[in-house]
Amino acid sequence: MPTKFRSKTRVKTAKKPLVKKTSRTPVKKLMAAASAQMEIVQLKVNGRSYEFKVGTDITPSMTLSYVLREKLGYTGLKVACDEGACGACTVLFDGQAILSCLKLAVEAQGHEIVTIEGLPQDDPVITAFAEQCEPGYGTALQCGFCTPGFVMSAKALLNEKPRPTLDEIKEALSGHICRCGCYAGVAQAVRHASEKTAAKGGEL
Ligand code: FES
Ligand code: FES
Numbered sequence: 001m002p003t004k005f006r007s008k009t010r011v012k013t014a015k016k017p018l019v020k021k022t023s024r025t026p027v028k029k030l031m032a033a034a035s036a037q038m039e040i041v042q043l044k045v046n047g048r049s050y051e052f053k054v055g056t057d058i059t060p061s062m063t064l065s066y067v068l069r070e071k072l073g074y075t076g077l078k079v080a081c082d083e084g085a086c087g088a089c090t091v092l093f094d095g096q097a098i099l100s101c102l103k104l105a106v107e108a109q110g111h112e113i114v115t116i117e118g119l120p121q122d123d124p125v126i127t128a129f130a131e132q133c134e135p136g137y138g139t140a141l142q143c144g145f146c147t148p149g150f151v152m153s154a155k156a157l158l159n160e161k162p163r164p165t166l167d168e169i170k171e172a173l174s175g176h177i178c179r180c181g182c183y184a185g186v187a188q189a190v191r192h193a194s195e196k197t198a199a200k201g202g203e204l
Helices: 027-037 062-070 123-132 147-160 166-172 184-197
Strands: 040-045 048-053 090-093 096-099 112-114
Touching: 090 147, 090 166, 123 147, 123 184, 147 166, 147 184, 166 184
Parallel strands: 040 112
Antiparallel strands: 040 048, 090 096, 090 112
């Protein structure tokens, strides 16, 4: 049986969490700010720029996860809890893993966002997740609902720390919930992605 990161194996000596759990900016404050000074919001997603008129195309209270999925069609990220508790909505925000359900779209103005659709198909992390099937660890995905979030956090981890220890991998992914319980396989996949990348000279 795979062991859940969130129970016994979870490392309690957290250093810097990779998924930023920023709390939502008060909506009223943002609405005032948005109507006072921001009519157009530009989002940079996966290398493309998108413009939204606040009040017409989007409202100041729309989350980044909602806009990415429902307005732009980046449905790779999932919205499960919608309150920062499961990691399914994780995207890269200026290279760091963030929970897009806790970020307002208007706050993303001028920042670089990468969703799982922005990664190449042969990305080493994606490949490692797909190939993971080792006896004793099992697969890194079953239903796959949680997988995009895990992959994006793994990307952020390996960008910052190309050769993480198993404990560092577990800590970096500890904010993610996998309903199928693939935790051991996920950690092993990230390890393999790191090893493969190192063997190729470190290009992630
Ligand atoms: S949907 Fe964002 S953390 Fe669960
Ligand atoms: S593979 Fe199903 S929730 Fe993780």
